[in-house]
Amino acid sequence: MSVQTLIEKLQLGFKLLMPDRALKFFPPDFTFRRPEIALLKKRASRDGDGYLALFRLDFSMLHQEVPNEIWDELQNGCRRQMKISAGDRLPEDSLIALRQYSRTDYALLAWSQDKKEHGAIVPFELRCSADIIRSDVEIALASLFPAWRHCLKVTVHCVPVESLAEPRGTEQALENAYQLALALATRQWTTQTEAMRKQLERFLDEGAVSVLSQPIMNLSTGDIYGWEILARGPEGSYFHMPDELFRFATQTRLLSRLEFMIVKRALEEIASRRIREPVFLNVTAVTLSHPLFLQHVLQCLEHHPLLSPKQIYFEITERHEVADLEAMAGILREFRKYGFRFAVDDAGAGYSSLQWISELVPELIKIDRSVIQQVDRVAIKESLLRALLTAAREMKCEVVAEGVEREEEADVLFRLDVAMGQGFYFARPNVLLHEHEREIFREMKEKIQLRRGQVAS
16 A cells, blocks of 8 residues: 555544535535435524535537546645635625546535525525636636646536435435536436426516616716616526526527517616616527517507617627628618617637627627626736727727726826726616616716726726
8 A cells, every 4th residue: 555545544534534614615525424414404493595506627628538636736726715705705604615526527505594485496695606607716716827727627417405304305305406507507307307397488488587787987976878778587586697588588489578578678677767878788699689589579569659779779798699790780780770789799709709899899898797796807818908998999989998896996097087987886687777866876976086086096
């Protein structure tokens, strides 16, 4: 027996003597002991519900094998960052355990005492925390492996851990939750996903999709430039957050039906609130190419004579690749005849978005949050931001910086004279507001003017 093998056996023996709570972060694969099961069973005796968030390393954009030595480093980096982020982002009494299922799959077990409404799946706050952890992991891995940053993505799927009280309840419930999350991540078709498809179809039949808005701020005056319209599925359901809603709609060929409904609902809300600023409606290239989409939008506008096509930006999202940019440019020309304008989302996130900009020449470019996050601390991000601003000026495109969350990030935008910004630093998504209801934005307007003045001086 080698010295290394002996050391590993001694370490494993030592861990066998440790209490479950000391092994909640990626415990070894014991043959007769599962610390995460014991910890979940213990929580099941309290009020609340258990949840599993499956984080998956996705190399689907890379058409070749990843070397084993890279995998070893990726796994170590992923475990390390998940442990840090989960500890930072979740309350201690909510975090049950972290477990690695395979070299691509990492699970976070969490507990929430928030009462679920009928049909609830995952609490909103937990889903948001999981998405922040996903972003933390993706950023950390990109910094560790810069050569792989454009072909590595991290996805997250949150599901409930149900039926904890049944025989074999905890272990089987955890396995069922993992299999459901895995099916969603890999687009497998199961009895569970079939039931979810029927649920989504029912929501679409009932029109159970709502819209929120997030203001886009003029960074010179502090005024509201416009509003991005954001879709939400029924509160408490798996489809409440847009990532899950659009991903599953795409997987089940319900995407255009969903986006037709969202546009109709959005225009109803915009008209009822008498919004006069520009509004940004997200639309995928798939729906934009639908032969009935332009007709659908124009028919919706006929019911709201105070709205004008010139008020509407269609924000082309990069959920689907555009196979024929020349054909897409022709579609945009047809929409522009009526006065509609276009924004390209996610600029700076990848080569394809930059290619879109050069081929489609949108009226506005939205710089991706991956460029803006930590732009005050990472010099290369500021360089990339400067390059995008230069390209936008040459093409006479307006610019919005997305994902602004910190004052220091906003200060960089002021210093570089970025025209518009959007993100949690300015305002979180909320219902659309009439003009007389916007007193809540007065303080932010004054703050923008103050910070801009301080940076300029």
